Every structure is written in structure tokens, then in C-alpha cells.
Amino acid sequence: AEGFRITKARANLFIFGDIDLFPLFKERAAAMGWTPFRTPVTWQKSESEGLAPWGRQGFRRTCEWIFYATKGSKGLFQSPTDILRFDRVSRSERLYAAQKPIELLRKLVEIATLPGDYVLDPTCGSGATLAACRYLKRRALGIEIDEDAHSLAAVSCVRDLEEVEEPSLP
16 A cells, blocks of 8 residues: 555556465555556566476476556556566576566566656565666665665675666666
8 A cells, every 4th residue: 555655656566476466466456556467477487497396296387477567557668578588597696585687677677667767676685676777777766674685785786886887877
């Protein structure tokens, strides 16, 4: 409810979550005033590596689902397919269990915002959304309750700023 209240008209909402949570996300978002997209967006994060909840007796889950909703009638600035294919961060480079690839987050930020827009990531983890926003010249605020993840995000922000070639990023 607070997220809906503080966002401006025509805002977009993305939530990464398990497919079992999709009906709950849809119901709660609609009750708060958001307009949910009818189906989840799929992030295919691997062709082979994935969670095997049933071990060898079941399928490996190589994707994750994204709930999408809009406030009002904004929608997206581009119309991508509902399957986004970006390799997950490799195990050797992953600093945070749920770390998302910056390229995936850049795509979501790019299709949903314009340069100078504000992006809020209330569960920013390792800070990948913040890095994506800096690259795309969006203003970003990340919140993280986990102290270890917060430290990772802070270090990543400093490191990424040192690597950015364009000095005029917000």
C-alpha cells in the first residue's frame, strides 16, 4: 500500500518471486490500485543449471518469475517478449544468493523508465538494480535490511562508480 501511495501516477512495479506467489501478488496489487499484467514474465536464467526440488526424479527449474503491474495506464516504453533470457550470475562471481545479472535489471529499467526517472528497489540485495540505474542515467534508491547484503551493495556502488566511463551519471 505504501509503495502505491509514494509512487507517481503511471509507475511500474516488478517483483521477482516463486510462481506459487503469483496469485497472491496479483490479488494484493489489484486491491491496492495497481493494474497487474495477466501472466508472469519469465526470466530464463540458464539452459541447464537449476534447482531440482525432486532431485533426479523431477525437472530442474532454470527460470524465475516476475510479477509486473502498472499504476494507471503507463505500461512500458518498449514491448519485449514475456520470456527474458539472461544468464544468471555465475557461481564463482555470485556474492549474494539471489543476485540478479545487471543486464537483466538494465533491460527492465530501460523498458519501464526514462533517463532521470526514479527507481526504488526496497530489497536491493547486492545492489545490481542500482548499478543498472547508474548506467542508464536513472536515479535510484536501494533499501536492504540484511547487513551483509547492504555491505555488498555499498561496496558494489563504489566499485561501479569507479568503473563508469561517463562522469555525468546521477
